[in-house]
Amino acid sequence: MARVLEVKACDGYRIWIRFDDGCVGEIDLSDLAGDGVFQAWCERQFFRQVHVARHGTVAWSDEIELCPDSLYMELTGKSPRQVFPGLDRLVSHA
Structure with a gap:
């Protein structure tokens, strides 16, 4: 499975992501924004704190x-x- 090497916040609720197999691009997460725990993203500074966690x-x-x-x-x-x-x-086998 490909592993995330890098991630950055972009305009809107988009992230730029790079995987170890060379796959790179942007993903739109706007469908999640504002719902449940994702309400925190409404604070743009919080959304910009995206990172690759230790695990x-x-x-x-x-x-x-x-x-x-x-x-x-x-x-x-x-x-x-x-x-x-x-x-x-x-x-x-299930």
Whole structure:
């Protein structure tokens, strides 16, 4: 699985992200902004504090973290089966 190397806040509720496999781009997170814990993003200074957390998630605080796998799929347009080739094997044994 690709790991996040770098992330930066962009205009709006967009982030620029770079993965270790060379995949780079922007992701629009505006659909999350203002809901639940994501209300904190309404404070632009808080949104700009995005960083790669020690355990590899994209984070703003201990309460707001996004899964790098889902961000990778969003950025690349790949399906879970494309990102996790062994997924079919796991599902068939369940």
